[in-house]
Amino acid sequence: MSKFAKVVNDTVIEVLDTLEGRIHPALHGEYIQVPDAVEPGFVKTGRKFEAPAPVAAVAPPPPEPITVVSRLDFLRRFTRTERIALRAAETTDPVVADFLLMLTLAEDVDLxxxxxxxxxxxLEANGFVTAERGAAIRSG
Structure with a gap:
């Protein structure tokens, strides 16, 4: 059994089992008989029809890292225990006080x-967070 295909620019764009009752008789000339295995997308090369070359899947590029977050999102990267320890140290450690003040004044935080x-x-050097926690806070 043969099928009928409409070929445009040597590419099969439509395949039908029959033309009768499917396509107006005036358009039958736009279709040619093809082997049963031919499907839309096949390419006509001479008298043969070949399946199109497989398209290699391209992985999307990784998302851009987030480097700017809101103050609240930044502070949420700390555990509750870490936040409480920082606020307690604010009164005795001027560097912690300055860090928290800078966070308070910032509209958002550039990591x-x-x-x-x-x-x-x-904070890492003074034991408020571990190096691993510091890396996690930076990366989200």
Whole structure:
């Protein structure tokens, strides 16, 4: 059994089992007989029809890292225990006080800024957060 295909620019765009009752007789000339295996997308090369070459899946690029967050989102990266310890240290440690003041004054927090980088390094060096927690806070 044969099928009928409409071929445009050597590419099969439509395949029908029969033309009778499906396509107006005036349009029958736009279709050619093809082997049963031919499907839309096949390419006509001479007298043969070949399946199109498979398209390699392309992985989407990784999302851009988030480097700016709101103050609230930044503070939520700390555990409750860490936040409470920082607020308690604010009265006795001028560096912690300055870090928290800078956060209070900022509209949002740039995780790559010197203030944040130096502040987190200080918190790590003074035991307020571990190096692992500091990295997690920076990366989200």
């Amino acid at each position: 790559t800024s010197a203030d944040v980088t130096e502040g987190l390094a200080y």
